[in-house]
Amino acid sequence: MKARIYIRLKESVLDPQGKAVLAGLESLGFKGLEDVRVGKLVEITFAPGANRAKAAGEVKEMCEKLLANTVIEEYNFDLAD
């Protein structure tokens, strides 16, 4: 089983990395872009036979404890077999 975790800065938090990417894209000639935000993608592979409900609980705990800074970031995840 694999967990895909998406971590983004909260809407209200400025994203200088995203602004830099936006400026880079515009300098390459891309037009009509409103905003760019850069986040993290964490993929966790569980050992075979992992329990889905237990894994979901653990992933939530991992995000709260280590992966996301919940003061400025929000996260969501999905589990795939």
Add this chain to the structure above:
Amino acid sequence: MKARIYIRLKESVLDPQGKAVLAGLESLGFKGLEDVRVGKLVEITFAPGANRAKAAGEVKEMCEKLLANTVIEEYNFDLAD
């Protein structure tokens, strides 16, 4: 319209950041984890009225030119209204 771009290291490329996260999770007591890979999530908001097919072509071009290092990274994306 919004493009969500997922950028990952290719399978064959070592991911020291992922290994560090794996070690961190294990030191927090999480068991039964096989692997952790860390990638990037880039979200691009297009100005209203953007053409879907054109946007898809542009996002591919953005990835090839700026966002992903295609020597060591692979990407995929989806478009949502």
